[in-house]
Amino acid sequence: MTGRTVRALHAAHRDDIADLTTRRPLPGPRVEQVDPFLFLNHHGPQTYGPNNSGLPFGPHPHRGFETVTFILEGSLSHMDTGGHESVIEAGGVQWMTAGKGLVHAELSPDDFKREGGPLEILQLWVNLPPALKMTEPRYTGLQRDEIPALDLGGGASAQLISGELKGETGPIPSLTGVMMSVVHLEAGASVALPAPAARNVFLYAVRGTVSVGGQAVAPYTLAEMNADGDEVRIEADSDAVFLFGHADPIGEPVVAHGPFVMNTQDEIRQAFADYRAGLFEREPVSV
Template identity: 65%
Template sequence: MTARTIKAKHSAHRDDISDLITRRPVPNRGLDQVDPFLFLNHHGPQLYKAGNNGLPFGPHPHRGFETVTFILEGSLAHMDTGGHESVIHAGGVQWMTAGSGLIHAELSPPEFKRDGGDMEILQLWVNLPPELKMTTPRYTGLQSPDIPSIEADGGAKLHLVSGAFDGKSGPVVSLTGVMMSMVDLPPGGKITLPAPKGRNVFFYVVRGAVSLGDTRAEKFELVEFSDDGDAIEVSAPDGGYLLYGHADPIGAPVVAHGPFVMNTEAEIRQAIVDYQAGKFNREPVNT
């Protein structure tokens, strides 16, 4: 296996939403996307006091892509107009295909607002190719025990959400063959991550710091790789936690307007018309 070289590192910029600590590594200055990975918000980590208002993500629409939400600390209640509803706790993941259009809400459960506690959440937007933009919406909610935890030879653990690693498959079958995982490296841990030729890699340091050969990547940094190898070798002298995945690039035009991601301005206008006409309202969202 040949290790890929680093093309660039990108620090997440701070962009708080009300009292919610938020950092965004992509899009960022100098990096529009890591095709097909469009957007990542890193909320927290922070401590909510008892009697808090919880997360501010009330009902809002999406069309043309997928949201993948990682609950690292705390819990998250999901409801959408496709009739999907769940409360996912720490270590779990929500994978929602907005496709032709959904309205969803992502809120703190009543117990969290009452009691407070630690909260840290990642939300990644994954683009869909033109032929799947209007696919039927779907949703998968996974609790921590639903996600395989695979121990590597170097002591790291890879929590496999979708795709394959070390002969095992993740519980989500991605429409576009996305491999997505979380990687936990203890102090002194190391791992060799697959990075198949021709695929783009998503690599974000959530906690701690890691070493990639002679280069160190710190917490809140996204690492961009050249397509010149088929593996990424990672070590963490003091421990680290990563969001890691890879996928085939789509290579299609991206036209985004708020919660809609399509390929043309005309498709964006149609999404707005359809939303205003109530075509996303398959079933009511309860808040």
């Protein structure tokens, strides 16, 4: 096996939303996407006091891609016009395929707004190829105990969300074969994670300092990897958490405007027209 090297490091930039601490490594000044991974918002870590207003993400539309939301601390209430509704607690994950169009809301549950507490949430946008952009919407919400926790040995472990790792298969069947996980390393631990040839790697350091392919990666940093090996070797200088995944690149034009990601400007205009016409509203979102 050959370890991949780091092409570039992309530190997240601050872009707070009201009182919500927000960092964004993707897209950034030197990287537009890691095809098919389009966008990552890292909210928190922070602590909310009692009687807070919670998350600010009221009803809004999406078309043409998927959202993967990692609830590291706190909780998240999800409602959408496909009739899906859930409250996911710390350690859980949401995977929503917007496809041809959904309106959804991502808010804090009433008990969190009443009592407060720690909050840290990451949301990743994953592109869909042209043939799947208008697929039927779907949603899966998983609590921590519904996600396989794999012991990778030597102080390394992973929550496997989709795809395969160490002979196990994640509970969410990705439409495009995305492998996605949350990896935990104890201080001094190391791990070699498979990264099949011709697939693009997504690696974002959430907590702790790690060494990736021999290069130090600080927290809140996206490591863009070269396609020069078939595994990624990571060592932890301190207790660390990072997102790790890989996927086949789509290799098609990306035209994004606000909440829609399509392949042409005409498709973006059609998305806005369909939204204004109420075509995303199969069931109301109650907030």
